[in-house]
Every structure is written in structure tokens, then in C-alpha cells.
Amino acid sequence: MDPDLSEALDSAWRLIGRGAADRRSPLHTPMVASVRDGLPQARVMVLRAADRTGATLRFHTDARSPKCAELDGQTVTVLGYHPGEAVQLRLSGTARVVGTGVEVDRIWAQSTPFARRCYMVEAAPGTPLPGPGSGLPASVEGRKPEEAELVPARAHFAIVQITVTAIDWLHLAAAGHRRAMFRREAQGWQGEWRLP
Numbered sequence: 559m560d561p562d563l564s565e566a567l568d569s570a571w572r573l574i575g576r577g578a579a580d581r582r583s584p585l586h587t588p589m590v591a592s593v594r595d596g597l598p599q600a601r602v603m604v605l606r607a608a609d610r611t612g613a614t615l616r617f618h619t620d621a622r623s624p625k626c627a628e629l630d631g632q633t634v635t636v637l638g639y640h641p642g643e644a645v646q647l648r649l650s651g652t653a654r655v656v657g658t659g660v661e662v663d664r665i666w667a668q669s670t671p672f673a674r675r676c677y678m679v680e681a682a683p684g685t686p687l688p689g690p691g692s693g694l695p696a697s698v699e700g701r702k703p704e705e706a707e708l709v710p711a712r713a714h715f716a717i718v719q720i721t722v723t724a725i726d727w728l729h730l731a732a733a734g735h736r737r738a739m740f741r742r743e744a745q746g747w748q749g750e751w752r753l754p
């Protein structure tokens with residue numbers, strides 16, 4: 559790959575890595591888009607981890623959420639914009655929703671009690687309510703849950719693992735915008751410049 563293309567790919571993965579590690583990064587909360595009945599569905603999700611070697615991204619969600627069926631085994635797009643770097647990243651790949659196994663147990667155990675409390679909601683996200691409400695049991699609203707209370711919530715927790723197969727990198731600059739398209743092939747990442 560030409561050195562300028564490699565640099566763009568490096569910059570993309572650096573921004574993604576920082577997005578996962580730094581909650582102040584604008585790429586910490588990208589949009590994850592799927593398709594439901596032929597209609598695009600996009601939502602903000604917290605990027606929890608990124609691994610350049612395996613080309614994977616990890617998000618967390620409620621296993622009862624309707625988006626799980628839309629994401630699992632499907633091609634999805636992750637979109638973010640970093641205003642400081644003037645870089646838009648549009649990543650596509652295949653998602654897998656995993657709710658069981660030692661790896662998911664480990665990630666669950668490492669989450670804070672407040673983060674795990676989200677999974678104590680009593681019904682699936684999107685369930686109609688008679689009025690405004692969080693869906694949490696009243697007994698736990700406004701306080702940190704005890705470990706014992708969190709045990710049943712584990713069944714509602716799932717990770718969304720996305721294996722990235724393409725990256726559309728767009729850099730805005732007064733001197734001239736630049737755009738590159740990268741695809742992950744068997745022999746590694748291949749890139750080419752595109753008209754922005």
C-alpha cells in the first residue's frame with residue numbers, strides 16, 4: 559500500500575482505538591446502523607473495545623432488545639465523526655451478538671454496578687409504558703444495586719462484536735478533502751484513494 563494510504567489507515571485505527579479507550583473522544587459514541595424490514599435503523603452506542611489485529615469492535619446491549627436480531631449475523635455500519643481531526647469514519651462489517659460464555663461473563667464482572675443496573679430493567683427495551691419511566695424496579699432506582707440483586711440481570715447482557723471488513727475514511731481540509739477506501743482481504747488491508 560502506498561505510504562500515504564497506510565498513514566490514513568493507521569490514523570483511522572488510532573482514532574478508533576482512542577474512541578474505545580477515551581470516553582471524551584467523539585468516537586466513543588458512534589452510530590451503529592442496521593436494517594429492519596428494509597428500513598435503515600441507526601442508534602448511538604458506546605464503543606467499548608477495538609482491536610486492530612482482529613479488526614473487531616465491541617459494544618454492549620440488552621439481549622432482549624429488538625436490535626439484536628437486526629445485528630446478529632448481519633452486515634452493519636458504524637459511523638462516527640471526529641470534529642477535532644475533521645475525520646469521518648464509516649466502518650462496515652459483520653456483527654455477532656453473544657450473550658453467553660466465559661468472555662461475556664468476564665466483561666460483565668468487570669462492569670460497574672451502575673452499568674450493570676441498566677440490565678435490571680423488567681421488560682425488553684422498547685416495551686410500551688403507561689407513562690414515563692426507566693423500567694427499573696422501584697427498589698433500585700436512584701441507588702447502587704447490591705451484587706446479589708444483579709445476578710438475574712446477567713441473562714439480559716450481551717456483547718455485539720463487529721468484525722470490520724471495510725473502512726471509508728474521509729478527511730476534510732481547506733486545502734482539499736481526502737478520501738480513502740480500505741478493504742480487509744485475505745492478504746491484509748488493501749486501500750485506494752477515492753474522490754471525496
Ligand SMILES: Cc1cc2nc3c(=O)[nH]c(=O)nc-3n(C[C@H](O)[C@H](O)[C@H](O)COP(=O)(O)O)c2cc1C
Nearest residue numbers: 587599601602603604618619620623624625683684
Ligand atoms: C450516548 C448514548 C450512548 C448509548 N449507548 C448505548 C449502548 O452502549 N448500548 C445500547 O444498546 N444502547 C445505547 N444507547 C441507546 C440507543 O441509542 C438506543 O436508543 C436504544 O438502544 C434503543 O435502540 P433500538 O430501538 O435500535 O434497539 C445509547 C444512547 C446514547 C444517547
